Amino acid sequence: MHFSRRSFLSSAATSAALVLVPIPVSALELKPDVAEAIDAILNGREASEAGIELDAPTVAENGAQVPLTIRVNSPMTSDDHIETIHIIATANPEPGIGRFHLTPRVAKAEVFTRIRLAEEQEYLVFAELNDGRILQAAARTAVSIGGCAT
Amino acid sequence: MSTPRIRLPRSASEGEEIEIRTLIDHPMITAVSGPDPRNMLARFEATMNGETVFAYDFENGSAANPSFTFFVRAAAPGQFTFTWTHEDGHAYSAEGSVRVS
Numbered sequence: 001m002h003f004s005r006r007s008f009l010s011s012a013a014t015s016a017a018l019v020l021v022p023i024p025v026s027a028l029e030l031k032p033d034v035a036e037a038i039d040a041i042l043n044g045r046e047a048s049e050a051g052i053e054l055d056a057p058t059v060a061e062n063g064a065q066v067p068l069t070i071r072v073n074s075p076m077t078s079d080d081h082i083e084t085i086h087i088i089a090t091a092n093p094e095p096g097i098g099r100f101h102l103t104p105r106v107a108k109a110e111v112f113t114r115i116r117l118a119e120e121q122e123y124l125v126f127a128e129l130n131d132g133r134i135l136q137a138a139a140r141t142a143v144s145i146g147g148c149a150t
Numbered sequence: 151m152s153t154p155r156i157r158l159p160r161s162a163s164e165g166e167e168i169e170i171r172t173l174i175d176h177p178m179i180t181a182v183s184g185p186d187p188r189n190m191l192a193r194f195e196a197t198m199n200g201e202t203v204f205a206y207d208f209e210n211g212s213a214a215n216p217s218f219t220f221f222v223r224a225a226a227p228g229q230f231t232f233t234w235t236h237e238d239g240h241a242y243s244a245e246g247s248v249r250v251s
Binding site: 066089093095096098100102107108112113115147 | 168201206207213216217
């Protein structure tokens with residue numbers, strides 16, 4: 001079997017460019033501890049489902065190391081920037097995954113890290129602006145081997 | 151725990167967007183379901199010229215061997231410090247510099 005360099009590169013680029021189809025957060029049924037974690041972030045505010053793009057695999061081989069890129073549409077100026085990005089799991093033993101803190105020195109609101117998913121689930125991302133507005137998005141990743149053995 | 155690894159460009163213009171990648175070896179043991187005692191980092195912080203530019207609070211869903219990629223606008227003189235603080239207060243740090251002109 002023969003693969004040309006060009007066809008290999010283009011297939012690699014196709015699989016790497018996977019952007020998840022957004023899931024409406026309002027459509028999710030949330031466990032009480034997850035709802036509580038979200039309420040603590042929202043603090044009475046209503047989040048809008050706009051401006052966040054999540055880039056992660058639809059199927060992860062290893063739930064202990066799931067790559068996640070979060071891109072938020074923001075000019076990142078001192079007047080208009082993202083201050084905090086929260087990641088919340090809906091089916092881990094505990095909902096908290098982590099929290100980014102950004103400043104206007106950050107050139108664009110794009111961050112990458114790896115997260116743990118105990119099983120196939122939706123995870124939620126909330127981005128807080130400096131003016132108090134809040135954005136939200138959700139994505140779903142299936143997991144071959146769960147990632148919460150430690 | 152081994153030396154943190156940092157990737158920074160060698161040089162940049164003032165205000166240019168630069169990509170920063172960091173990685174540290176750490177098991178990030180939550181002790182939620184395993185027999186080993188809890189062993190978790192609490193916070194990662196990056197400073198540029200002494201000013202905090204980017205930070206992250208670790209919670210149980212953060213993966214082992216934490217890795218980050220983020221982007222900052224380079225400012226002279228381009229001195230960076232990266233600090234990982236354990237829940238027990240112990241801190242590990244690394245430095246880097248970008249020649250900013």
